[in-house]
Structure formats: structure tokens, C-alpha cells
Amino acid sequence: MDNIKIDATERSPEIDFDFAANRFRVKGESYPEDVTAFYGELIEALDEHLRGLKGATVGFEFELVYFNSSTAKVLMGLFDSLDEVAGQGNDVRITWVVEEDDDNMEEMGEEFAEDLENATFELKKIES
Amino acid sequence: MGFELFKKEAAILENAKAFIESGAIRNRQAAAEFEALLGAYDKLFKSTRKLVRLSDRREAELNKLAKSLDDKNAMLQGLSEKLSKYLSPQIYQSIFSGEQEVQLETKRKKLTVFFSDLKDFTATTEDLQPEDLSYLLNKYLTEMSAIALDYGATIDKFIGDAMLLFFGDPETRGVKEDAAACVRMAMAMQNRMRELQHIWLDKGYERPFFMRIGINTGYCNVGNFGSAERMDYTIIGGEVNLAARLEGQAEPGGVLMSYETYALVKDFVEAEERSALRVKGIAREIRPFAITNIYDEGLTTRKFIRKERYGLNVLADLERLQGEDREVAIAELEDVIRGLKDGA
Structure with missing residues (x-):
């Protein structure tokens, strides 16, 4: 599958999906006007790719400074999918990158991670 | 047990789980369908809880931001109020309301310009302590500024003891009314100066100040002069210089105006013509009026009766009209009344 690279805009995050290396990254702010239009095809492509994995090592990095409620719903779905893939014999590592003084984003990452059963979750703090 | 936001939903989930575990659903497929539905409900329930928490957190953040914006606004307002003291209130108002652009731009307008200073200020101040000088100068400028603002003057600048004010920009009530307001203000200032002279004498200042005022009406360039980094909203032109020149010729405690101003206020002002002047930059001969x-x-x-309306202008000086003069005036006014009644 072709890699996907989308530059960040004021309202949508940078997307960097490297399917060959199984490395995925979402970075920036996310409150697109139409969440379905922005994430729809991305999630579809990702789900299709993840479904075919066996014994793979997958790294997914989220570095978000702000997201709206619709994006939160997308992220929860993404966490579920990643957890499911991890349950199918893949090593899935989710890295939640937050600025060191952003307690809210830290708490949100931890909440998203609390239902993970198979994937590994790591909280990474960076300087603001 | 206390109040729980999702108590009802949690109870439904627990009951449903117990129901499955009890084996009450005999049909295997139905049991599997029910379990899948329950799993999806559980997931949706968790998502809802997370979204509600997220929403609450965002709301709290927004409130915090709104509070910090309020604080910042209050700080900016305080700052702008402090900065406003360096500007004439009309200029401040027109800039802050967006009417006035802050850029190097000037226009030509007919203004009434006021120039004043204190006679022998420099010589007088040489004998004063700096503290006394500050007190006297600030008291004088504060009192005069208050009068200026009462009459709607735009305070251009203070140059030591001198003041440059004008009427007609950024707001104007018309050239005639602007000139009238300026002359009234000048007289109010001289009246207040007489009171201040008594106060200062009482306080032990033996050489109280006398103010000289020059007024002129004419076309000036008004607007922002200077550079893009540092500009002054001010007026320039020969007519401004003329106001300064008239001020220099005014008697201590007096007001000297040009004919151009006098012509606009003569209905309610009495003045004596003084020797003509020549001013650099102005071709015409200047006729000053004190x-x-x-x-x-x-x-x-002074006791007087004044009636003014469109088509009527009556001024009776009761101090001057004594004895026979008053009888003659009454007879003349009666003639006027008869004429008005007959429609002649």
C-alpha cells in the first residue's frame, strides 16, 4: 500500500502513514470541519492494512495538542482497532506524546488506554 | 451510595450480564447475538463516558481561558487608560472607535486655534523651588485642561507653560460654533485664572501667573505628522503661527483674537481693535481684536438681556443702558415690536 503523507493545516493534523515500515503518526491539532471526510479514507486504508498483519511490529504515535469530540470518537475507534490487531499476534505499541505541562492531554491518553488489553501504551513527555 | 452519573446504564449492563450468565437464553444463536449486542453497548457506554469527561474538561479549559482573557482585557484596558492620558480624549476616542486611522495622513480643515502661555513664566520660576514650580504648573494645566475638555477642545500639546488647543477636529459643530466655543473657553479660563491668582497669593506665592491667550480661525493642516514609528496628531500652518503671534501680543489676563474669529463671535463678544500685525507666511494684514x-x-x-434666534438678534447691556439711554432703547424696541406685529 502506498504511504500516506498529509501536511497539517490549521484545523487538521499532519498524517504520516508508512505502511511498509508499519509506522504511523498523527501530529498537531484536530478539529476538521468534516471529521468523516478527513479521517474516513485514512481509517479505511489503515484497517485494511492492519487486517492483513501477522507477527508484525506496529508503532503508532499520537502527538496531538488539541482535538474535538468527533476526533475523540475516531481515536477511540483507532485504539480499539490497534488493540484488536495486537490480539491477533502482532506487537502493537501506541505512543502518546504530550507536552510536559499538558495535564489534560496526558489524562486523555491514559483514559483512551485504560481499555487496552493487548497493545502496549507508552506516554512520552516532551518539552513544551 | 452517592449519586452516579451513569448509574442507570451501569445497572442495565450488570443485569444483562447476569441474564446471560444465568443461561436463561436457551437458543445458542440468540445468546451469541445478545452477547455481541451487550459487548457493543458496553463499548458505546465507555465511549460516552469518555466523551462526556472530555467535554467537561474542554469546558473547564474554555472557562479558564475566558477568565484569563478577561484578566488580559482588564490589563489592556488599564494600560490603554494610562496611555490615553498622553492623548487628547477626542483623538483617543476616535482612534479606539476605529474612526481614525493611525497612519501618516493629514487633511485641511478650517479650525479655531487657541494658543496660551504664562507671562514671565521663566523669570518667575527662577525664584521658585522645583516642588513649588511643579505644583503651580500642574495645578494650572490641570485646571485649564478641565475647562478645555468641558468646552470640547482638542488638546494638541503642552509646551512647558504654553498650551496649543483647537476646535473643529476630529469633531466639529460648524465653524461658527467652534469659534464661539473657543472664545467662551478662553474667557472661562481667564475667569478661573483670576480665582487661582487669589488662591496662590493666599498660599504665599507673591507673583501669581497671568495668562495670555491668542485665538485665530483659518485653514490648517491637521492629522498625524512624524514618522511611522512615532507620530503626533497635531496642526500646522500659518494660521497656527498667527494664533501664537496673537498670544504674544495679548495683554496679561487678556484674550486677543484675529478678525476672522471676531467676525464669527461678534454677536456676543465685545472687543477693541488693536494695531494691525504682519505675520510670516500670511499675506494679509492681521487685524487683532482684544x-x-x-x-x-x-x-x-455684567447684567444683560440677550435673545437670539433665526432672524432675531437682541442684546441689551443693562449696565450701559441707564436713564435716558434706557428710555430711548425701550422706545426703539417698542418700534420693533410694532413692526413685527404689523408684519412690516
């Missing part, structure tokens, strides 16, 4: 009296209640103690 104000001797103003027929305006509150600005004079």
Missing part, C-alpha cells in the same frame, strides 16, 4: 466683554451667562457678571 476681548473687553462677553455676553454669556456664567462668564460675565
Whole structure:
């Protein structure tokens, strides 16, 4: 599958999906006007790719400074999918990158991670 | 047990789980369908809880931001209020309301310009302590500024003891009314100066200040002069210089105006013509007029009757019209009344 690279805009995050290396990254702010239009095809492509994995090592990095409620719903779905893939014999590592003084984003990452059963979750703090 | 936001939903989930575990659903497929539905409900329930928490957190953040914006606004307002003291209130108002652009731009307008200073200020101040000088100068400028603002003047600048004010920009009530307001203000200032002279004498300042005022009406360039980094909203032109020149010729405690101003206020101002002047930059000969009296209640103690409306202008100086003069005036006014009634 072709890699996907989308530059960040004021309202949508940078997307960097490297399917060959199984490395995925979402970075920036996310409150697109139409969440379905922005994430729809991305999630579809990702789900299709993840479904075919066996014994793979997958790294997914989220570095978000702000997201709206619709994006939160997308992220929860993404966490579920990643957890499911991890349950199918893949090593899935989710890295939640937050600025060191952003307690809210830290708490949100931890909440998203609390239902993970198979994937590994790591909280990474960076300087603001 | 206390109040729980999702108590009802949690209870439904627990009951449903117990129901499955009890084996009450005999049909295997139905049991599997029910379990899948329950799993999806559980997931949706968790998502809802997370979204509600997220929403609450965002709301709290927004409130915090709104509070910090309020604080910042209050700080900016305080700052702008402090900065406003360096500007004439009209200029401040027109800039902050967006009417006035802050850029190097000037226009030509007919203004009434006021120039004043204190006679022998420099010589007098040489004998004063700096503290006394500050007190006297600030008291004088504070009192005069208050009067200026009462009459709607735009305070251009203070140059030591001198003041440059004008009427007609950024707001104007018309050239005639602007000139009238300026002359009334000048007289109010001289009246207040007489009171201040007594106060200062009482306080031990033996050489109280006398103010000289020059007024002129004419076309000036008004607007922002200077550089893009540092500009002054001010007026320039020969007519401004003329106001300064008239001020220099005014008697201590007096008001000297040009004919151009006098022509606009002569209905209620009495003045004596003084020797003509020549001013650099102005081709015409200047005819100065020194104000001797103003027929305006509150600005004079003189007794008078004044009626003014469109097509009518009557001024009766009760102090001058004594004895026979008054009889003649009454007869003349009766003639006027008869004429008005007959429609002649």
C-alpha cells in the first residue's frame, strides 16, 4: 500500500502513514470541519492494512495538542482497532506524546488506554 | 451510595450480564447475538463516558481561558487608560472607535486655534523651588485642561507653560460654533485664572501667573505628522503661527483674537481693535481684536438681556443702558415690536 503523507493545516493534523515500515503518526491539532471526510479514507486504508498483519511490529504515535469530540470518537475507534490487531499476534505499541505541562492531554491518553488489553501504551513527555 | 452519573446504564449492563450468565437464553444463536449486542453497548457506554469527561474538561479549559482573557482585557484596558492620558480624549476616542486611522495622513480643515502661555513664566520660576514650580504648573494645566475638555477642545500639546488647543477636529459643530466655543473657553479660563491668582497669593506665592491667550480661525493642516514609528496628531500652518503671534501680543489676563474669529463671535463678544500685525507666511494684514466683554451667562457678571434666534438678534447691556439711554432703547424696541406685529 502506498504511504500516506498529509501536511497539517490549521484545523487538521499532519498524517504520516508508512505502511511498509508499519509506522504511523498523527501530529498537531484536530478539529476538521468534516471529521468523516478527513479521517474516513485514512481509517479505511489503515484497517485494511492492519487486517492483513501477522507477527508484525506496529508503532503508532499520537502527538496531538488539541482535538474535538468527533476526533475523540475516531481515536477511540483507532485504539480499539490497534488493540484488536495486537490480539491477533502482532506487537502493537501506541505512543502518546504530550507536552510536559499538558495535564489534560496526558489524562486523555491514559483514559483512551485504560481499555487496552493487548497493545502496549507508552506516554512520552516532551518539552513544551 | 452517592449519586452516579451513569448509574442507570451501569445497572442495565450488570443485569444483562447476569441474564446471560444465568443461561436463561436457551437458543445458542440468540445468546451469541445478545452477547455481541451487550459487548457493543458496553463499548458505546465507555465511549460516552469518555466523551462526556472530555467535554467537561474542554469546558473547564474554555472557562479558564475566558477568565484569563478577561484578566488580559482588564490589563489592556488599564494600560490603554494610562496611555490615553498622553492623548487628547477626542483623538483617543476616535482612534479606539476605529474612526481614525493611525497612519501618516493629514487633511485641511478650517479650525479655531487657541494658543496660551504664562507671562514671565521663566523669570518667575527662577525664584521658585522645583516642588513649588511643579505644583503651580500642574495645578494650572490641570485646571485649564478641565475647562478645555468641558468646552470640547482638542488638546494638541503642552509646551512647558504654553498650551496649543483647537476646535473643529476630529469633531466639529460648524465653524461658527467652534469659534464661539473657543472664545467662551478662553474667557472661562481667564475667569478661573483670576480665582487661582487669589488662591496662590493666599498660599504665599507673591507673583501669581497671568495668562495670555491668542485665538485665530483659518485653514490648517491637521492629522498625524512624524514618522511611522512615532507620530503626533497635531496642526500646522500659518494660521497656527498667527494664533501664537496673537498670544504674544495679548495683554496679561487678556484674550486677543484675529478678525476672522471676531467676525464669527461678534454677536456676543465685545472687543477693541488693536494695531494691525504682519505675520510670516500670511499675506494679509492681521487685524487683532482684544476681548473687553462677553455676553454669556456664567462668564460675565455684567447684567444683560440677550435673545437670539433665526432672524432675531437682541442684546441689551443693562449696565450701559441707564436713564435716558434706557428710555430711548425701550422706545426703539417698542418700534420693533410694532413692526413685527404689523408684519412690516
